[in-house]
Amino acid sequence: MASSHTISVLVDNEPGILARVVGLFTGRGYNIESLTVAETNAAEKLSRITIVTTGTPMVIEQIKAQLDRLVPVHKVHDLTLEGAHIERELALVKVRSSGERRVEALRLADVFRAKVIDAKTDSFVFEVTGTTEKVDSFIGLMSALGLVDIGRTGIVAMTRGGEAL
Amino acid sequence: MKPEESATTGADLLVKALIDEEVEVVFGYPGGAVLPIYDSLFKQNRLRHVLVRHEQAAVHAAEGYARSTGKVGVVLVTSGPGATNAVTGLTDALMDSIPIVCLTGQVPTHLIGNDAFQEADTTGITRPCTKHNYLVKAVADLPRTVHEAFYVARSGRPGPVVIDLPKDVLMNKHDYEAPQKPIEHKSYKPVTKPDRRLLEEAVEIMAKAKRPIFYTGGGVINSGPKASRLLAQFVHMTGFPITNTLMGLGAFPASDPQFVGMLGMHGTYEANLAMYNCDVLIDIGARFDDRITGKLAEFSPNSKKIHIDIDPSSINKNVRVDLPIVGDARRALKGLIDIWQKRMPRTDQKALDAWWKQIGEWRGRNCLAYKQDGETIKPQYALERLYHHIKDRDHYITTEVGQHQMWAAQFLKFEQPNRWMTSGGLGTMGYGFPAALGVQIAHPDALVIDVAGEASIMMNIQELSTAAQYRLPVKIFILNNQYMGMVRQWQELLHGGRYSESYSEALPDFVKLADAFGATGLRCTDPAKLDETIQQMIAIKGPVIVDVAVDKAENCFPMIPSGAAHYDMLLGPADRAARAVSEEGMVLV
Structure with a gap:
């Protein structure tokens, strides 16, 4: 219900x-x-x-x-009742790792179209945007690759089409 | 002349704004943060200030004033404890939809957040217990804020509004700007005009009804005396029965044969059974409170429900209705009458006759019956005698909270709106006496009676001093059973008769207490002397306390135990052993 x-x-x-x-x-x-x-x-x-x-x-x-x-x-x-709408969330994801795991993190970030917005020799901060499910699955993957910290905005949403709310 | 000399202080602006809002009286208590306002009050004679003895009482007095006049009640208290003491009154006004503007002092803006002396986060504390609140940070905003606050308090579903006033804002200077009328709010726009098509649909449903009932509440009273007149007109046109909530008493004349009494936990047998068995329920300005519905799953299970309310959040909150109509009760009733007159629907007279016959049978149970025998006064008898002596006088009734309140609702008859002031939603002990003071201020020549219990009256007893100061001839009619009667009743019925802390120990001598405050005290212990005592009370010009010693063990019936359905009513002492209250019911209040 x-x-x-x-x-x-x-x-x-x-x-x-x-x-x-x-x-x-x-x-x-x-x-x-x-x-x-x-x-x-x-x-x-x-x-x-x-x-x-x-x-x-x-x-x-x-x-x-x-x-x-x-x-x-x-x-x-x-918005859920009023018809088609889009929802987006932004997350900053910090990963600390080295060697093959570091390369894998970068490769997956590319697949998710996450941007590197901070880099050190042993860490990255990724910026990922998308639906909650997409952000969740990116974070899930990163947790195996040295996930350190997450910051999420929560959902912002808007109706589809040209009309204002 | 320099500009700052021609300009007025914030406190003066405030007083001007109040006068522009046609405020006549302010209930308040001074303190450091509001001294500039008291200085401005001192310099004028348009606004009357009534000094209470506790800030809670200031709000209740303003509620009594508001409820008996239809105007906005105004309160003025200082920062910190002044504001926190007002919180109970504000919550009470919120629950019962009473228009109040409460002005609270605040420490100067540069000290806010510093834990300054008598500082409290007043807007934070009062946010959940007001309709809206404001913190005025600049003197230029002050007049506009005051006018907006009055607009918010009185329009739509009325309620309390707090304006928090830092001391520097009250002392800074600014030119006065008169309010722009009509005041419009950029976001707050309550819907008061009901949709005509929905009203037509309502008439269609009503015309086909076989077992209809009107169920009306405080919303009709808040809509103004005209709404009550229209209600009576419409109910007479339809020939349907009508029941009122506690807050709605007086909207329809109690002596009218179509009135089946109050409904709910201590409502009449006929009203509750009619609610359970009806096929069309027409709710106007009532909110399906838990005291009304009892067990939700079995509330009026076979009826089509029409709900007219000014507050959309009251619709479909507890009970799902078939036809929701948002709008003001007066306008809705006007529309309904108009449609009914145009269509002249042929109602099912045969079915309605059968329905009235059924209601007549329920009435025949005489659910409010009691026996006045022996030497102790029954509380019901005391109220019946009281009503006998006041019914032909211009009178107003307030109550405290508990058994006496329910008996007053059952045994006093309310023929007109705005004559009955009681704390319905919050159930605030200590409400009745200060509310009576507010009523008396508004109606100096009327007979104003606070029906009280000996426990409740102790909660704001200090207001005897206010009554004495302003020579307010309020009558306090105490039904003294030496118990917190409703607590005792629940302990008897639900907690195995373990009367934990409900005995009124160490009560004062109320006659001497009255004397100490310059009022008159009367005591009555003998049923034969009751009439004489009541007549004496009415004849005395000043404030009077009447201490009526009543049966200590009397319980208030009928009673729907919490969590039970409307048909599951206890009608009297003999009923109680038959049923045990369910565990679900026990956890409910």
């Missing part, structure tokens, strides 16, 4: 807005699987928050209604 939904929330970029949104989720016992936030319209001081959450259809409906009720929230969109 419970399924994952990606929800896009357009909010006023004002102090406390993230606390309001996160507090709503913790206070009412909803899950947050991933959350990203950044200002997207500096002129109008708007930020976009992308939240991935899970719940039954009734809970998801409730989450959206509760978000929409917050005073600084402009729009709430359930």
Whole structure:
């Protein structure tokens, strides 16, 4: 019954807005699987928050209604319900290894179209972008090749086609 | 003249903004951070300030004022403890959708985050217990913020709004700008106009109903007295039965034959069974609270449900409904009446007659019956006598929380909206007395009675001092059973009669206590003297405490034990042995 939904929330970029949104989720016992936030319209001081959450259809409906009720929230969109959309995540992956394992890490990074953004003689930092599944599988492969550290952005998402939300 | 001389301080701007919002009275308590505001109040005579004795009481008083007038209640407290003391009141107002603007002092902006004296993260603490809150960081933003706060508090589903005011913002100077009307908010735009097609669909469903019932709540009261008049008109047009929630009492006249009483945990047998057996349920401004639904899986299982609510998040939260309609109750009722009059639907009169006959049989159980015999006063009897003496007077009732509250809801009859002030959602002991003070401030000549228990009244008893200072002739009618009665009742029914900490030990002498505060104290222990005592209470011009010694063991029935279904009702003491509460029910509150 419970399924994952990606929800896009357009909010006023004002102090406390993230606390309001996160507090709503913790206070009412909803899950947050991933959350990203950044200002997207500096002129109008708007930020976009992308939240991935899970719940039954009734809970998801409730989450959206509760978000929409917050005073600084402009729009709430359930991308999962509203049709085709794309989701991307960015990860920085640090790998420390030498010899054949170092070469293999570099080769796999090439397959995943990950970029080397820092290199030392015994380490790389890769930047990989893609769906959550792609990032997961890249990290899975790297764990056998000297994985040291991971930083992930969480999901950002957008509808397909020319229409704005 | 230099510009800074012509300009006004933030505190003066605040007072001007409040006057522009047509505020007449502010309930508050001074302190260091709000001294500039108190200085501004001192210099004017448009705004009246009522000094309470505890900040929680300031919010409850403002709630009483708001609920009995339909206006926004205004609170003014200092930073730190002033703000934290207000939190219970704010949460209460949030749960019961009462419009409040609460002004809190804050340490100067440069000290915020430094653990300064009387500093608290007020916006952080009040975020989950307000509809919205603001921290004003510049004096230029202050008037606009105040006007926006009033707009947010009163529009859509009403609620409490906090404005946190650092002391330097209150002292800095700026020119006043009058509010732009109508105020519009860039993101907050509540839907108040219901979709006409959905209302037509609702009428269609209602016209075919065989066993319909109206279930209406606080939303109708919040929508204004006109909504209640329209509700009565529509209910009469349809001929359907109607039940009210605790918060909705008074929206429909209790003496009307179509009224089947309050529903829910301590609602009437007929109301709850009608909810269980109905085939069409028309909810207007009620939110399917757990005190109403009982066991969710068995809540009104065979009905088509229509839910009209101004708050979309109240729809499909607990109970899935068939026809959700977002909008203001008054506008929805106006639309429904209009459609009904145009269509003049032919309802199934035969089925409706049978339904009323069935309801009549349930009514015949006389579920609120009690026996007043012997020498002790039954609490129900005390309330029936109270109602007898006040019913023809202009009166307002507030309550504390517990057994006395439920008996008041059952035995006092509410004919008009805005006359019944009680803490429904949060269940705040200590609400009733300060709320009564707020009601009395708004209605100086009315008879305002706080129906209390001896335990609840102790929670804000210090307000006797406020009542004395402003000569507020509030009557406190204590049903004194020397127990936290509802706690005792649950311990008796659910915890094997182990009365853990529920005995009201070391109670004060309420007559002497009243005397100490310059009020009048009366005591009644004899059923034969009850009428005389109540008449005396009404005749006394000042504040009165009436200490009525009632039966200590009396329980509040009917009762749907937690986790049970509507048909699974305890009707009286004889019922209790028959059923054990399920383990699922035990964990519920």
